[in-house]
Amino acid sequence: MLNQAYHLLKESNLRITPQRKAILEILYNCRGHHLEAENIYELLTATASNKRVGLATVYRTMELFEKIGIVSKLSMENSSARYELIMYDKLHHHLICLKCGQLVELDDRIAEEFKNRILEDKGFEVANKSMKIYGYCSSCKR
Amino acid sequence: MLNQAYHLLKESNLRITPQRKAILEILYNCRGHHLEAENIYELLTATASNKRVGLATVYRTMELFEKIGIVSKLSMENSSARYELIMYDKLHHHLICLKCGQLVELDDRIAEEFKNRILEDKGFEVANKSMKIYGYCSSCKR
DNA sequence: TTTATTGCAAATACTTTGCAATACT
DNA sequence: AGTATTGCAAAGTATTTGCAATAAA
Secondary structure: OHHHHHHHHHHOOOOOOHHHHHHHHHHHHOOOOOEEHHHHHHHHHHOOOOOOOOHHHHHHHHHHHHHOOOEEEEOOOOOOOEEEEOEOOEOOEEEEEOOOOOEEEEOHHHHHHHHHHHHHHHOOEEOOOOOEEEEEOOOOOO | OHHHHHHHHHHOOOOOOHHHHHHHHHHHHOOOOOEEHHHHHHHHHHOOOOOOOOHHHHHHHHHHHHHOOOEEEEOOOOOOOEEEEOEOOEOOOEEEEOOOOOEEEOOHHHHHHHHHHHHHHHOOEEOOOOOEEEEEOOOOOO
């Protein structure tokens, strides 16, 4: 899993630094969660084994990881963006609860169907993992 | 159309100020477009007939208008939010082109169908006018 | 008159950038 | 050795807020 990431870095002449390793590890350990840059930063400094890593480095690294396709970024309406390691078996879209902020993953089959309908109708090609659908989750809706 | 807005303001004990009138007029004249606060601000100062209106007032007014339901806010990934007057015959969702930034309106019937599928599947209730779907418009996709 | 609203400037929140120092390869 | 990367602090962008002045009701 992480080996693939190292491979992708090398392929692009990007260096494997302790910071990048540490961030990758955090992303992997938190897979399934959606972390803010700040969260990653805190986890980095909490880990005694690591020397100080700057928040700017976290942002730079996330941008880089997004670019080489190992992380997906989820921009939120009213708070910081969240990041997650892309698991290649699962390129999901998200349902976001306006009340509690919970992220629910949208069923891939439903998404696929919808994307095709849009493509037919408007010739618009929906990007992968990009849909963010706001509303109320089953516990928060009245 | 705008009378209804005035009515809603009065109903909530909110005052009808020249600034609010001017902003409403701009929104109405630009209906169909999606304006940034900055755009509205520029249009306000361009109109010779109006005295200076602060950008903060534009933001405050948009927040207010959104709250009383006459404006819908569209938060963008990498730029300022855009606002538009809600036309009650048309509560649409949006397709946003990642390349050129163009906003395309999503067909209501397709949206409705999709919302129902999500509700069935996850019990998640999609909010009105809230879907922002990123991808590539017919001219930008390769 | 009373209190909502305004403009301005300062503050905030999140993210990006310049730069000299550091460390991969 | 050569250059990508880092940390830090400063800058940037979009938006919000405090406050005294103004104006709608």
